[in-house]
Amino acid sequence: MSQATLTISSRNYSSWSLRGWLLCVMAGLDVEERMLSVDDPSARAELLLLSPSFLVPCLTHDGVKVWDTLAIAAYLDEITPKAGLLPAEVKARAHCRSICGEMHSGFSNLRSALPMNLKAHYPGFKVWAGAQADIDRVTEIWRDCLDTYGGPYLFGALSMADAMYAPVCLRFLTYDVPLDPVSRAYCSTIAQWPVLQQWIEAAKTEPEELEELDAEF
Structure with a gap:
């Protein structure tokens, strides 16, 4: 498959870069990573929660340029249909698209209250009420999927839904969010995903250059 370029911002802070x-990786696409400077307007808009996926990540492949994480997911599913980014069965595919769309466009309180920071850990963190409603909805989605499709992933096997919700799992672990047993087990499964561990280890090597962003979150 042709070489591709994926433009990302911070590995430590950027949940959308991680999703892309x-x-x-799930599609088997060989990508060269291009890291934006934190001073780039596209990177800052995404990191400061001004946009769910402004122009980061951005995938360039075979003369095609596609940004926005859901658009990237749809493109990858089209060019690598055997990768299983979407479930095979029509009803499950519709369900998967729906919860991915909900993740993409919703949960703003959760995002602002629990920004991704893979280097941090906050035991006993107090979650404010507005974010708790988002947490409750996320875990409701997880329990429904895991019960319907049998786990250990949201649709049985790994799918784009797991990529979309993986940063939420990491947020829950970072901020020590209390979870029901089913949701806690799912978070643990995702946290042990080898490719996710690869991203986390790379994030830990990033320079401490986003102090201003910490203040602005």
């Missing part, structure tokens, strides 16, 4: 990268 996971999708490329």
Whole structure:
């Protein structure tokens, strides 16, 4: 398959960059990573939660340029249909698209209250009420999927839904969010995903250059 370029921002802070990268890995796409400077307007808009996926990540492949994580997911599913980014059965595919769309466009309180920071850990973190409603909805989605499709992933086997919700699992672990047993087990499964561990280890090597962003979150 042709070489591709994936433009990302911070591995430590950028949940959307992580989602785009996971999708490329799952699709078997050989990508060269291009890291934006934190001073780039596209990177800052995404990191400061001004946009769910402004122009980061951005995938360039075979003369095609596609940004926005859901658009990247749809493109990768089209060019690598055997990768299983979407479930095979029509009803499950519709369900998968729906919960991915909900992740893409919703949960703003969760995003602002629990920004991704893979280097941090906050035991006993107090979650404010607005974010708790988002947490409850996320875990409701997880329990429904795991019960319907049998686990250990949201649709039985790994799918784009797991890529979309993986950063939420990491947020829950970072902020020590209390979870029901089913949701806690799912978070643990995702946290042990080898490719996710690869991203986390790379994030830990990033320079401490986003102090201003910490203050602005």
